[in-house]
Amino acid sequence: MLAIRAAKLFDGIGPGTVERPVVLVEGGRIAGVVPGGSVPADAVPVDLGETTLLPGFVDTHVHLAFDASDDVVGRLRRASDEELLERMRAAGRAALSAGVTTVRDLGDRGYLALRLREETAKDATAGPTVLASGPPLTTPRGHCWFLGGQAEGVEGIRAAVRERAAHGVDVVKVMVTGGDLTPGSDPCHVQYGHAELLAAVREAHRHGLPVTAHAHSAAGIADAVSAGFDMVEHCFFVTGIAGDGDADDPGVDYDRRILDDMVRLGVVASLTLGSLPGGPPPPPRIARRIPGLVAGLAAMREAGVGVVCGSDSGIFPVKAHGSHPYSVAAMVETGFTPLEALRAATSAAARACGVACRKGCIAPGFDADLVAVAGNPLADITAVHAVTAVFREGVRIPLD
Ligand SMILES: [Zn+2]
Structure with a gap:
């Protein structure tokens, strides 16, 4: 002892x-x-x-397969599965050294995170406990399509969820809106219709799996909440950041009705704030959104939405693996108390990830x-x- x-x-x-x-x-x-x-x-x-x-911290949102380089998509696409798995092992060790003892991987390729899950289950020093979604569901050529999770139509969605359940994933992730990482993808655009989102939720729940939505815009968040998703990733209610450069008033619009629905239905927001210090300043369209974001997070807090802390580690150089403590600190910088941030990174995160009985x-x-x-x-x-x-x-x- x-x-x-x-x-x-x-x-x-x-x-x-x-x-x-x-x-x-x-x-x-x-x-x-x-x-x-x-x-x-x-x-x-x-x-x-x-x-x-x-x-130990429970990081609700990582991408072990992204290497936080200047070209994460290109490097992932050029890597063999074995090369990718080797990078994922290193990413896991970096997270563990920063105090992250559990990660939830929300986007790998070829279910490689499940192989790492097996390895670290056998050897505590090999990395954190891994929970994983496998490749996120996305529309053809939609956000992160290159991870291999393209699925459309109610039947296509149901089959994709069944495939993940058969692989033994811990959670199902759906790219409800576009995202910044994928060329040509618009973070404000909602990729799926209501029937498809509903099918994803029902099929996941039928297999006893929680389902989380990648959603940036208010429309995407509202659609995810009304379809019955358990959680929303990012959840920043962004507006006016069309990928075509038509950036009419980039802002943030925290809709109080959606926040109230989240509280009523128990939908948790998995915030992915923070980045390593010393990086380049954010581009103007991001910088202009920050005051609105801080006000919006205050509204979320006031409404009583459950929040957990994710890092989104891997997607950018300033989001290197092991940078999760900066996500915890960023919650305090944006208005949460240290107690709220620490709960969001530990007990609340474990509950949201379905491991509250042991983590x-x-x-x-x-x-x-x-x-x-x-x-x-x-x-x-x-x-x-x-x-x-x-x-x-x-x-x-x-x-x-
Ligand atoms: Zn992500």
């Missing part, structure tokens, strides 16, 4: 911290949490000094997924960048 000592502990729910905790770990699970506790005689003590212990909390019976950070992130969220120790299922991960 391990007895991990730290200065403070946030259990994933809070609101406060436990002072001078000792976390007992046995067989990969948490056996007990003793405040101000002493170490049992038969335990191996691990003293983490003046750190705060948190549940996202430091409590007896939960997997011993832990991250120690220097300082107190409830007082100063930037402490999440100072990761000093990571444990996955009780195994200490060597950090560089």
Whole structure:
């Protein structure tokens, strides 16, 4: 049995911290949490000094197959499956070193994330626990079509969902709107009709799978919510960013009626804020949207929409694998409290990903997924960048 000592502990729910905790770990699970506790005689003590212990982060949105280069699409398309899998292994290790002990991969090629899921299930040091959607459903030549998930029409959609269920995915992802990454795709354009979205939701739920929507615009979010999706990725309610350069008033329009529907139906927003510092300044059409985005997130918060924290790691150089702590910090920069951001990255994220019974909390019976950070992130969220120790299922991960 391990007895991990730290200065403070946030259990994933809070609101406060436990002072001078000792976390007992046995067989990969948490056996007990003793405040101000002493170490049992038969335990191996691990003293983490003046750190705060948190549940390992659950990143609700990553793309392990994208390598965060200047040309993620080209590099993915040129890579063989084996090359891609090797990059995904490295991406997973980078996330784990940043304290992310569970990732939900929302877009791979050829179900490669499921192979990584198997590998890291056997070896805690190989990477985080992986949950995966396989290739996202998209229209012919639609957003991220090159991942191999093109499907259209009610029957086509149902068959695509069945294929994913047969592969054993953890979640179904549908590209409800276009996206920035794909040339010619418009993030405001809704790719699917209502009958197709409804078919995706029904077929996924029939197989006991949650279903999440990639949706940028208010129209796409509204369509996803009314079709019964469990979650919306990004969920930034953007307007006027047509890919053809016809950028009439790029903005943000958080529709209060849609937010109220999300609350009423329990639809969670998987926010993908944040990026590494030191990158190039955002293009003007993005920069002009930021004040509206901050106001919109305040409206979302006020309405009481459930939020979780995803990084979208892999898609751009400033979204490198391992950058997830910047997504947590960005929630605070855009108006959430540190407590809200930390819940969004731990217990709430685990609940939204369907693993709340074993991830996202430091409590007896939960997997011993832990991250120690220097300082107190409830007082100063930037402490999440100072990761000093990571444990996955009780195994200490060597950090560089
Ligand atoms: Zn994404």
